[in-house]
Amino acid sequence: MDYPALLLLLVGTAHLTVGCFVFGRNPKSAVNRSFLVMAVLFAIWAFLGAAVYLPELGTDPVVVGRWAHAVALFLWAGFVSLVLVYPEGDTRTPLLLRVLVWVVSGIIATMAVFTPDLIQEAQVEKSQLRAVYGPLLPAYFGCISLSLCWIIGESLYRRKHSRGKRRVQIEYLLTGLALAGLSPLPSNMVAPLFGIHSLVWVGPCCTLIFTAMVAHAVVHYRLMGIRLVVGRGVAHVLALLIAALVFFGLLWLMNALLAGTGTTKTSIAMLATALLFQPLRNRVQNAVLRYFHRPPYDYQSTVRDASRALTATLDLNAAVDYLLRTVCATLRVERGLLLLHDRAAGGFRFKGVHSGWAAQEEEEPSPGGLTRISPLTIFLEEVQEPVVREELAVRLPGERGRAIERDMKHFGADVAVPLLSGNVLWAILLVGPKISGDVFTTQDIDLLSTLGAEAASAVVNAQLHEDAMQADRLATLGGLAAGIAHEVKNPLVAVRTFAELLPEKHEDVEFREQFSQVVVQEVDRIDRLIGQLLHYARPQPPRLEPVGLNELIQETLQLLSYEAARCSVQVETEFAEPLPRTMADASQLRQVVLNIALNAIQAMPEGGVLRITTRLLQGRTAAPYLLPAEERIEIVFANTGPHIPEAHLARLFEPFFSTRSEGTGLGLSICKRIVTEHHGEIRAATTEEGLTAFIIHLPAVCPAENDPALCLLEEEAGGLVAAGWARG
Structure with missing residues (x-):
C-alpha cells in the first residue's frame, strides 16, 4: 500500500470519528448536524482519493476522479451551511438562499459525475493521477470561488458583531475553515492546470487541519458547547501511545537508513534509540498533561499578591475589579460576578462582572440581584463556605437544593463564595464554569475561600471609608450652616423687596426692567449656591x-x-x-x-x-x-x-x-x-x-x-x- 493511500485512509477515519463524536453530543443542534455533514464529506473525499492509489480495487480513475471532484464541490456548500448557522444555530440568511447553494452545487456535481464535461480522461501512472479537464472547469472553479467569498464575508461579519466566547469560537472556526479550504487549492486546483498531478493526494490530507483545530477548540474552549474532560489516566495512556509511535517510527527510520551497513552500526543505533525511549516518554507525557490539564497555579503567590493589592486600596470599585480579574485569570473561568450587600434595600445588588475570555463579552443587561431571603443567600449565611452547584444534588437533595441551583444557574455560576466579615455576609462572589470544562478541585475551592476572606475585608474597609467621607462632607456642611443660610437669605431679601414694591410701581417701565434683572440674577445666585452644595454633598x-x-x-x-x-x-x-x-x-x-x-x-x-x-x-x-x-x-x-x-x-x-x-x-x-x-x-x-x-x-x-x-x-x-x- 502506497503511503498516500495510507494517509488518506487515516484522514478519512479521523474525520468520521470527530464528526460522530460532535454529532452525538447534541444531535438536535443545527450546528452539530452541519458539522457532521462536513466531516462525512471530508471522509468520502479522502476515501475516494485513497481508492486512486489502490489499483487492487480495480477502480476506474475517471469515475473516481469525477466523484472526488463532485464531493469537493459539495464540501464548499457544506462550508457555507456551517458558517451560516454557527455558533449557536441562528442565521440571518433566508432558507431559500441556503437551499439554492446546494441545488447549484448539485447540478454542477451531477454534470461532473455523469458527463465528460469536467474530466474527460484520467489515468494513474507511477502513483500519480493525471486528468484531462473539459469545458465545465470554469463553472466548477467559479462556484467554489463564490462559496469562498461568501464564507469569508459571513465569518468576518459574525466575528465583528460577536464578543467573548462566541467570538473565540468563530475565530477558531474561521481559522480552521481557512486552513482546510485554502490549503488544497494549490495542490488540487492550481497545480493540475500546469500539468502537475503528483500532489492531488495533499488536498484531502490538508482537511485534517480543520479536524485538528476543532478538536483543540473542543478541549480548551468548549467549541459548539461540548464539554470534554480528559482524565489524567487517559492522558497518560495517550502519552504512552504517542511515545510508542515515535519510538517505532525512529526504529523504522534507522532500519531504512542503516540497511546493509553492517550489524554493528545497526545494533548501536537500535541501542541508542532504546535508551532514548524513557526520556522521550517523559517529555511526551509532560507535554500531553500540560495540554489537557493546565499547569497548577502558584497558590501561595496568588494569595500573597491578592492580599497586598486588596489591603492597599480603599476604592471599592478597584477592589472588586481586582478580585474578579484575579479569579478569572488564575482559574480560567468564563466569568466572575460580584453581588454587594445593599444596606438600603436589604438585599444584594449587582456590583461588577469580568469575562475570562480573551475578548470581553458584550454589555448585557444587569442580571439583577438577590433578596435577603433568597435560597442561595440563606444557605450561604448558614454554611459560611463556598457552594459548588454540581454538589448540591448530593449535599442538599430535595426542593431546597433545586431552588439554590436555580439561583446559581440564573447567574451562570458553578461556584458561589460568601464574603464574610464577623459572620456577616457582605457580598457574594459568583464564579462561572472553567473555559476548559474541568471541574473545580479542592485547591480551587480553598483558593476561592481565601480570596473571598481577603476581599471581604477590603469591601468592608472600602464601604466604611466611603461612609467616613460622606460623614465628613456632611459635617463640613453642618459647620457652614449659618453661612449657607446667610448666602441664601441675602438674595431672597432683594427679591422680596422688589416684589413688595411691584404693585405700587407696576406702571414704571424702568422699575419693571430693573426688577426682572435683579430677580433673575438673585435666583441664579441661589441656584449656583445650591448646585455647589449638592455637588459637594453627594458622592459622585x-x-x-x-x-x-x-x-x-x-x-x-x-x-x-x-x-x-x-x-x-x-x-x-x-x-x-x-x-x-x-x-x-x-x-x-x-x-x-x-x-x-x-x-x-x-x-x-x-x-x-x-x-x-x-x-x-x-x-x-x-x-x-x-x-x-x-x-x-x-x-x-x-x-x-x-x-x-x-x-x-x-x-x-x-x-x-x-x-x-x-x-x-x-x-x-x-x-x-x-x-x-x-x-x-x-x-x-x-x-x-x-x-x-x-x-x-x-x-x-x-x-x-x-x-x-x-x-x-x-x-x-x-x-x-x-x-x-x-x-x-
Missing part, C-alpha cells in the same frame, strides 16, 4: 477632566465668605497666572480645599489672615508615589492661627487625630488620600514667618493654553494616572 463617581486650580479655589472660597466674615478672618489669594491645569476630579479637589480652608478659619475664632497662593514648580520630584511630571503645581494654605507643635505636624493626617476637641480627625486623612490618589503630596509645615501652612503638590499634566481634549489619562486600580499631554 470619579470624573477626570482638566481642572483649573485657580478657578476651583476661587469658587470654593465663595462658600466660606460668611464664615470668614463671622470669624473676622481676612482671606488673601495670590494666584500664579497663567497656571497649567491638572487632570483630576474637581469635586474631590473641591473637598480638599474646603476642608483645609474651613479648618484654618475655625482655628482663628478671634480673627486672623488666611493666605492662599499657587505657583508652578519645575523639575521632577523624587517622591516614588508621585507622577514623574516635569512641572508641578504648588498650593499653599498659610494662616496666622495658633502654632501647632512639631510633634503634632506629622500626625495631622492620621485618621481620628485632631487638635480640636470638637473635631472628628477624619477631614485631613481624607484630604491626604484624595491628593495621593491624584499622584500628588500634601504636608503640614511652619513657614519662616511662623505661619502654619498646608502645602499641596499636584502634577501639571495639561497646559492651560491647550484644548482639554488633548489631555490623556489612564486609570489604575486604586488611583489615577496621568498619561501625559500633547501640545497643539
